[in-house]
Amino acid sequence: MTNNESNQIAGGNITAASRKDAHIDLALDPQTRSDGSNGFDRVNFEHCAMPEMALPHIDLSTEFLCKHLDAPIMIGAMTGGTPRAEAINRALAHVAQDQKIAFAIGSQRAALELGHSAGYLRDIAPDIPIIGNLGGIQLAAAGGLDLAKAAVDDVGADAIAIHLNPLQEAIQPEGEHDWRGVREAIAALVKADIAPVIVKEVGAGVSASIASDLFQCGVTAIDVAGFGGTNWARIEAARRDDDITLFSPFLNWGIATLDCLMSVTKACPDQLVIASGGLRDGLDAMRAYRLGAGMTSLAGPMLKQLLYDEKEPSPEALGKFVEQIKRQMALTLFLTGAADLAGLRKKPVWLDGQRI
Numbered sequence: 001m002t003n004n005e006s007n008q009i010a011g012g013n014i015t016a017a018s019r020k021d022a023h024i025d026l027a028l029d030p031q032t033r034s035d036g037s038n039g040f041d042r043v044n045f046e047h048c049a050m051p052e053m054a055l056p057h058i059d060l061s062t063e064f065l066c067k068h069l070d071a072p073i074m075i076g077a078m079t080g081g082t083p084r085a086e087a088i089n090r091a092l093a094h095v096a097q098d099q100k101i102a103f104a105i106g107s108q109r110a111a112l113e114l115g116h117s118a119g120y121l122r123d124i125a126p127d128i129p130i131i132g133n134l135g136g137i138q139l140a141a142a143g144g145l146d147l148a149k150a151a152v153d154d155v156g157a158d159a160i161a162i163h164l165n166p167l168q169e170a171i172q173p174e175g176e177h178d179w180r181g182v183r184e185a186i187a188a189l190v191k192a193d194i195a196p197v198i199v200k201e202v203g204a205g206v207s208a209s210i211a212s213d214l215f216q217c218g219v220t221a222i223d224v225a226g227f228g229g230t231n232w233a234r235i236e237a238a239r240r241d242d243d244i245t246l247f248s249p250f251l252n253w254g255i256a257t258l259d260c261l262m263s264v265t266k267a268c269p270d271q272l273v274i275a276s277g278g279l280r281d282g283l284d285a286m287r288a289y290r291l292g293a294g295m296t297s298l299a300g301p302m303l304k305q306l307l308y309d310e311k312e313p314s315p316e317a318l319g320k321f322v323e324q325i326k327r328q329m330a331l332t333l334f335l336t337g338a339a340d341l342a343g344l345r346k347k348p349v350w351l352d353g354q355r356i
């Protein structure tokens with residue numbers, strides 16, 4: 001694993017903004033992906049040999065945060081706060097608006113602290129849900145509630161996502177190690193009624209007990225962001241220039257996305273659960289939807305498509321990728337004999353050889 005020193009700035013200080021740029025490069029490095037499965041290869045749909053429907057008539061449309069979407073897909077929270085991140089976010093917002101899918105922006109802390117507005121994203125994407133983002137640690141700090149209000153107001157967000165990332169912070173060279181007060185801060189944010197609150201992990205997963213507790217606090221949705229895709233333990237270990245032996249046992253730490261999804265939907269029936277963490281394509285997304293997810297999200301794979309030539313963002317390449325995901329979703333419905341998403345939920349699947 002290579003150490004990346006690009007986050008060092010004069011005087012040795014490391015800002016949240018420069019860290020975000022280093023994260024973009026490291027997230028694209030195949031060596032920082034999880035060395036383990038999201039679990040979705042254990043799930044197989046029962047093939048329907050006589051679908052009795054026309055593939056082009058399949059309807060993937062859905063509602064999310066009171067807005068109409070062409071398909072239950074979201075561009076997962078990634079970045080913001082630096083000129084490079086802004087160029088990426090502009091391109092992501094264009095694709096999301098064009099494809100009528102949801103768009104989650106990355107942590108707004110750096111941008112807000114630098115006094116940079118991301119309000120242009122709402123101009124680019126007026127019709128789709130935009131989800132703001134802050135860390136649980138920042139929310140729990142002094143002034144956290146005001147920061148959350150500023151984050152929502154800045155982009156006219158339809159919801160705010162609070163990310164929980166204790167594994168990442170524990171390995172991050174400049175990470176936060178005191179997690180006291182985060183639950184209370186989330187409960188206060190819900191109570192303040194600024195916007196619907198989504199709580200997410202970043203790739204290590206949300207367990208059923210944490211999800212139940214947070215739904216009891218009144219959060220609108222949990223994004224499980226499980227293990228199997230982008231791996232923040234590996235990304236942060238790659239940013240360290242000291243011996244990482246201490247962290248080696250934790251480089252594959254986390255709950256596989258399938259296991260999070262199954263346990264959270266069982267413990268919290270009728271709640272909105274977002275599946276993410278290592279989803280690769282439209283088939284994975286439909287497996288997740290069948291197993292109870294109300295929305296699906298991809299982050300790292302979207303970034304990889306957008307930056308495929310590593311020079312400047314290519315909305316065309318990402319647009320084609322999203323189009324392909326939608327077609328894979330439609331093909332899944334067709335091959336199970338489901339005309340729409342509600343129909344898919346009733347179709348049999350095999351999990352570990354058991355028909356459910």
Ligand SMILES: Cc1cc2nc3c(=O)[nH]c(=O)nc-3n(C[C@H](O)[C@H](O)[C@H](O)COP(=O)(O)O)c2cc1C
Binds near residue numbers: 023162202276279
């Ligand atoms: C470059 C990059 C930056 C990210 N930054 C954030 C962030 O600021 N806030 C957040 O909640 N999640 C962030 N994430 C985590 C993603 O939203 C997602 O939970 C995680 O990458 C797992 O999904 P994936 O396997 O599809 O990438 C980031 C992911 C990537 C790839």
